[in-house]
Amino acid sequence: xxxxxxxxxxxxxxxxxxxxxxPAPSDEYSLTVGPSGPIALHDHYVVQKMQxxxxxxxxxxxxxxKGSGAHGFxxxxxxxxxxxxxxxxxxxxxxxxxARFSTVAGEQGFPDTxxxxxxxxxxxxxxxxxxDLVGNNTPVFFVRDPSKFQDFIHSQKRLADTxxxxxxxxxxxWTLSPESxxxxxxxxxxxGTPRTYRHMNGYSSHTYSWVNTDGERFWVxxxxxxxxxxxxxxxxxxxxxxxxxxxxxxxxxRQAIADGGSPEWxxxxxxxxxxxxxxxxxxxxDLTKVWPHGDYPPIxxxxxxxxxxxxxxxxxxxxAGFSPANLVPGTGLSPDKMxxxxxxxxxxxxxxxxxxxxxxxxxxxxxVPVHSYNKDAQMTYHHSGAQPVYAPNSAGGPQADAERAPDxxxxxxxxxxxxxxxxxxxxxDDFGQAGTLVREVMSDLDREHLVxxxxxxxxxxxxxxxxxxxIAYWAKVDPQIAAEVAVGLGxxxxxxxxxxxxxxxxxxVSARANRA
Ligand code: NDP
Numbered sequence: 025x026x027x028x029x030x031x032x033x034x035x036x037x038x039x040x041x042x043x044x045x046x047p048a049p050s051d052e053y054s055l056t057v058g059p060s061g062p063i064a065l066h067d068h069y070v071v072q073k074m075q076x077x078x079x080x081x082x083x084x085x086x087x088x089x090k091g092s093g094a095h096g097f098x099x100x101x102x103x104x105x106x107x108x109x110x111x112x113x114x115x116x117x118x119x120x121x122x123a124r125f126s127t128v129a130g131e132q133g134f135p136d137t138x139x140x141x142x143x144x145x146x147x148x149x150x151x152x153x154x155x156d157l158v159g160n161n162t163p164v165f166f167v168r169d170p171s172k173f174q175d176f177i178h179s180q181k182r183l184a185d186t187x188x189x190x191x192x193x194x195x196x197x198w199t200l201s202p203e204s205x206x207x208x209x210x211x212x213x214x215x216g217t218p219r220t221y222r223h224m225n226g227y228s229s230h231t232y233s234w235v236n237t238d239g240e241r242f243w244v245x246x247x248x249x250x251x252x253x254x255x256x257x258x259x260x261x262x263x264x265x266x267x268x269x270x271x272x273x274x275x276x277x278r279q280a281i282a283d284g285g286s287p288e289w290x291x292x293x294x295x296x297x298x299x300x301x302x303x304x305x306x307x308x309x310d311l312t313k314v315w316p317h318g319d320y321p322p323i324x325x326x327x328x329x330x331x332x333x334x335x336x337x338x339x340x341x342x343x344a345g346f347s348p349a350n351l352v353p354g355t356g357l358s359p360d361k362m363x364x365x366x367x368x369x370x371x372x373x374x375x376x377x378x379x380x381x382x383x384x385x386x387x388x389x390x391x392v393p394v395h396s397y398n399k400d401a402q403m404t405y406h407h408s409g410a411q412p413v414y415a416p417n418s419a420g421g422p423q424a425d426a427e428r429a430p431d432x433x434x435x436x437x438x439x440x441x442x443x444x445x446x447x448x449x450x451x452x453d454d455f456g457q458a459g460t461l462v463r464e465v466m467s468d469l470d471r472e473h474l475v476x477x478x479x480x481x482x483x484x485x486x487x488x489x490x491x492x493x494x495i496a497y498w499a500k501v502d503p504q505i506a507a508e509v510a511v512g513l514g515x516x517x518x519x520x521x522x523x524x525x526x527x528x529x530x531x532x533v534s535a536r537a538n539r540a
Contacts, residue, residue, distance in 0.1 A: 042068070042069055042072065043072065043076070048069050049069065050069075054067050054070040055067035055070070082342065082343070082377055082378055083376070083377050084131060084132050084377075085126075085373065085377065086177065086373070087128055087129070087177055088126040088127070088128055088143040088145075089126070089127075089130065089131050089132050089134075090126060090127050090130055090131065090132050090133070090134050090136070091124045091125060091126035091127075091143065091145075091341055091342075091344075092124070092125055092126070092221065092273060092274040092277050092278070092341060093122060093123060093124040093125070093334055093340055093341040093344060094122075094123055094277060094278075094281055094330040094331075094332065094333060094334070095120070095121070095122050095123075095330065095331070095332040095333075095334070095340075096120075096121050096122075096123065096286075096328065096329045096330035096331050096332065097118050097119060097120055097121055097328075097329055097331075098112070098118070098119045098121050098146075098148055098291070098326060098327070098328050098329075099116075099117070099118045099119075099326050099327050099329070100112075100113055100114060100115050100116060100117045100118075100325060100326040101115070101324065101325070101326045101327060102115065102323070102324050102325055102326065103115045104293070104323065104325050105236065105237070106236060107234050107236055107242050107244070107293075107295055108234035108235065108236055108242075108244075108354045108355065109235065109236050109237045109353065109354040110150075110152075110155075110234070110352055110353065110354025110355050111150060111151050111152055111352070111353075111354070112148055112150035112151065112152070112155060112352065113325065113326075113354065119148045119149060119150050120148075120149045120391070121146055121147065121148050121149070121328060121330075122146070122147045122149075122340070122344060122387060123144075123145065123146050123147075123328070123330055124143065124145045124341060124344050124346065125142055125143060125144060125145075125221040125273070125277070126142065126143035126145070127140045127142060127143070128140050128141050128142070128143065128160075128180065129177070129180040129181060129189070133270070134270070135265075135266035135267075135270040135272075136265075136266075136270060136271060136272050136273035136274060137217060137257060137261075137262040137263075137265040137266050137272055137273065138217075138262065138266055139211065139212075139216040139217050139259070139262065139477070139481070140211075140216065141160050141161060141162050141207070141210075141211060141216070142160060142161040142218060142221065142224060143158075143159075143160060143161075144159045144160055144161055144224075144225075144226030144227070144248065145157070145158045145159070145344075145346040146158075146159075146226075146248075146328070146346075147344070147346055147350075147387075147388075149390060149391040150352050150392075151391075151392060152352040152353055152392070152430075153350070153352055153390045153392055154350045154352075154388075154390045155350055155351060155352045155355065156346045156347050156348060156349075156350040157228050157246060157348070158346045158347065158348045158366070158370065159226050159227050159228045159229055159230075159246070159248075160226070160227060160229055161215070161218060161224040161225055161226060161227070162207060162210045162211070162215070162227060162229065163210075163227040163229055163245075163247070163314045164206045164207050164210070164229060164311060164312050164313060164314060164457075165207055165229055165311040165312060165362060166198070166201070166203070166204040166207045166208070166312075167201060167203060167204065167311075167312075167362070168203050168310050168311050168312050168361065168362060168446065169361050169362070169365075170361060170362055170364070170365025170366070170369070171365075172201065173362070173365060173369075175197065176197060176201070176204075179193050179194055179196070179197035179198075180194060190485065191481055191482065191484045191485060191486050192485060192486045192487060192490055194481075195482060195486055195490050195493065195494050195497075196490060196493075198497065199490075199493040199494060199496070199497045199532075199533055199536075200532075200536050201536070202454040202455065202497070202500065202533065202536050202537040203312045203454045204312075205312075205454050205455050205458045205497065205500065205501050206312050206313070206454075206455075206457050206458040206461070207312065208458075209458040209461055209462060209474070209501060210461070212474055212477045212478050212481065213461075213466065213470060213473065213474050213477070214256035214257070214258060214259075214470065214473050214474075214477070215254070215256055216256075216477070217256055217257040217258070217259060217261075217262035218254075218255070218256055218257070218273075219255040219256055219257050220255070220272075220273055220276040220277070220280075221273050221276065221277050221287075222250065222252045222276065222277065222280060222285075222287040223250055223252050223253060223254060223255035223256075224250060224254060225247065225248060225249050225250055225254060225289070226247075226248035226289060227245070227246070227247050227248070228245055228246035228247075229245075229311060230245075230311060230348070230358065230360045230362065230363040231243050231244070231245055231296075231308055231309050231358040231360055231363075232244050232245070232246070232351075232355060232356065232357060232358055232363075233298075233355070233356040233357060233358055233432045233434070234295075234354060234355055234356070235354060235355075235356065235432055236354075240298075241298040241356075241432065241434075242295050242296065242297060242298060243295070243296040243297075243298065243300075243301055243308060243358060244293050244294065244295055244296070245293065245294045245314075245315060245320075246291060246292075246293055247291070247292045247293070247294070247322060248289035248290070248291055248292075248328055249289060249290045249291075249292055250287075250288075250289055251287075251288040251289060251290055251327075252287060252288070258473060259473070259476065259477050259480055277330075278333050281330060281331060281332065281333050282333060286329050286330065286331040287329075287330050288327055288328065288329045288330075289327065289328040290324060290326075290327055290328075291324070291325040291326050291327065291328060292322035292323060292324050292325065293322065293323050293325055294315050294317070294320040294321070294322055294323070295320065295323060296308060296315065296320055298434075303449070303450075304319075304449060305319075305449055305450045305451040306449050306451055306452055306457075307446050307447060307448070307449045307452050308358075309358050309359045309360040309361075309446070310360075310446055310452065311360055311362045311363075312454070312457075313452075313457055314457060316460075339385070339386070339387060340387045343378055343382070343385050343387055343388070344387045344388065345370075345371075345374035345377075345378055345382045345383070345385075345388050346370065347367075347370035347371045347374070348363060348366050348367055348370060349367045349370065349371055351430045351432075352430055353428060353429065353430045354430070355430060355432070356430060356431065356432025356433075357432065358434070359434060359436075361446075379401075379402050379403055380401035380402055380403075381401055381402065381403050381404050381405065384403075384404070384405050384406055394406070395422035396422075397413065397414060397415055397421075397422075399413055453537075454500070454537050455500040455501050455537070458501045458502075459501050459502050462474070462501060462502045462505055463502060471505065474505065475505060475508040475509055475512060476512070478494070478498065478505075478509050478512075479509055479512030479513055482494045482509070482513060483512075483513065489526075489528075489529065491513050491515060492515065492525050492526040492528070492529035493525070493529040493532060493533060494509065494513070495509055495510045495513065495515060495524050495525035495529065496525035496526075496529040496530040496532070496533040496534075497533050499524065499525055499530065499533075500533060500534075500537060506524055506525070507524050509524075510524035510525070
């Protein structure tokens with residue numbers, strides 16, 4: 025018989041085989057000439073084992089490398105048909121979902137609890153193809169133009185010479201990029217160290233669009249609010265946990281689901297009528313801004329529930345490929361430039377990381393038939409058979425149908441090709457919403473922790489002149505926070521009418537702020 029499943033060996037485990045299914049001769053000894061002799065090259069079993077091992081890793085994601093995932097579903101509980109015709113957003117509809125949570129800057133083995141934003145990526149396997157929301161646990165981002173993204177990430181990663189992370193480098197980038205202030209305020213608050221993945225919110229951050237059956241369009245922001253409640257570690261607790269259990273968030277998610285915990289999030293959306301965007305007080309497409317809830321109150325849509333752990337980490341978490349380009353009819357993009365950059369970038373990184381047919385893998389494959397003229401390439405598994413390989417054709421091949429496709433446009437003023445900052449809206453600036461967060465949302469304890477977290481971060485191998493810039497940066501967010509940071513950094517030169525930072529640092533930060 026060909027392997028250990030044969031009835032004669034029913035009481036034994038299955039025989040080890042080569043990847044071609046041939047029974048392997050030994051799990052312990054390579055083929056040698058006598059007990060001490062050289063190893064024979066034609067021991068293909070051992071040779072192939074080594075070869076495969078050497079190729080086990082696919083490149084890790086440059087960002088969001090360390091992630092954890094779970095399966096579940098999204099269920100629509102409220103009627104939002106006046107805003108969107110998307111089938112998966114129809115009341116009562118249940119759609120299977122895969123979620124992947126991640127840190128941003130750390131590599132695969134990095135501790136889970138280190139201060140960082142967290143990724144919150146969702147793949148909805150809808151009846152109209154996959155819908156991906158690739159969000160974060162923060163409603164805003166550090167930059168608003170994709171040309172700055174790579175530089176931002178480099179500043180969070182490692183120095184070229186030493187291979188070390190550097191707080192000096194991070195503050196250098198942030199203080200020279202004042203649009204980062206809102207996100208850095210959230211990052212330096214205790215929300216930068218969430219207690220678990222279950223205890224954090226997820227935000228689309230970007231503005232997207234919806235269209236209803238009458239063709240009426242709306243701008244939309246998605247917020248997944250944790251039903252477990254938002255809970256965070258203090259800086260000290262997060263640091264201690266990094267040493268105690270580097271995989272704490274991964275373990276927590278897995279254990280909670282294994283124990284039947286089924287963590288849950290409530291999807292709320294903010295809806296802006298299409299015409300409001302032009303003269304809204306903030307540029308609604310600027311990724312460094314939120315829409316205050318008082319202007320556009322959250323509307324509940326449904327619930328996201330995670331109730332099944334992956335059976336294979338590599339196949340489901342590591343090979344998962346999310347892309348904000350995956351939008352289904354009834355949903356669309358917006359003129360957010362960061363979103364447009366990501367539309368290209370995410371698919372591209374998966375082509376490099378996993379391969380040109382990554383969407384054929386079970387975790388990425390839509391649960392609806394794919395009728396595409398893309399063909400072949402490495403590791404193609406699904407072949408079209410005797411189908412035409414070009415369009416248009418007269419052989420009855422699939423035909424694109426604008427009526428069924430998800431393209432959602434918006435009016436664009438004609439203009440000259442060039443490199444522009446966004447159009448300014450009345451209240452646009454780099455620091456205002458960060459200041460609102462500090463003064464109007466945070467409690468005294470939150471502010472106390474914010475200052476302590478900034479001081480701890482900016483004390484760790486950050487040079488004196490950079491600390492002056494840190495103080496000048498916080499002076500733009502909130503003078504009181506800046507004064508306390510200055511005291512914490514031992515730089516209380518606060519008699520200056522312009523704030524506690526050195527005049528030179530204050531001038532540099534001001535000059536970089538709100539540049540056209
Ligand atoms: P609201 O008072 O209506 O809402 C405040 C929001 O802040 C809540 O969603 C709350 O989330 C969240 N929050 C609380 N603490 C923190 C923190 N440390 N870091 C980040 N978010 C926190 O205020 P507005 O809508 O008028 O916005 C005021 C400020 O709140 C904004 O400038 C922005 O910084 C922040 N914010 C606003 C959001 C929005 O979409 N409007 C979303 C998140 C933050 P929770 O309910 O989970 O406690």
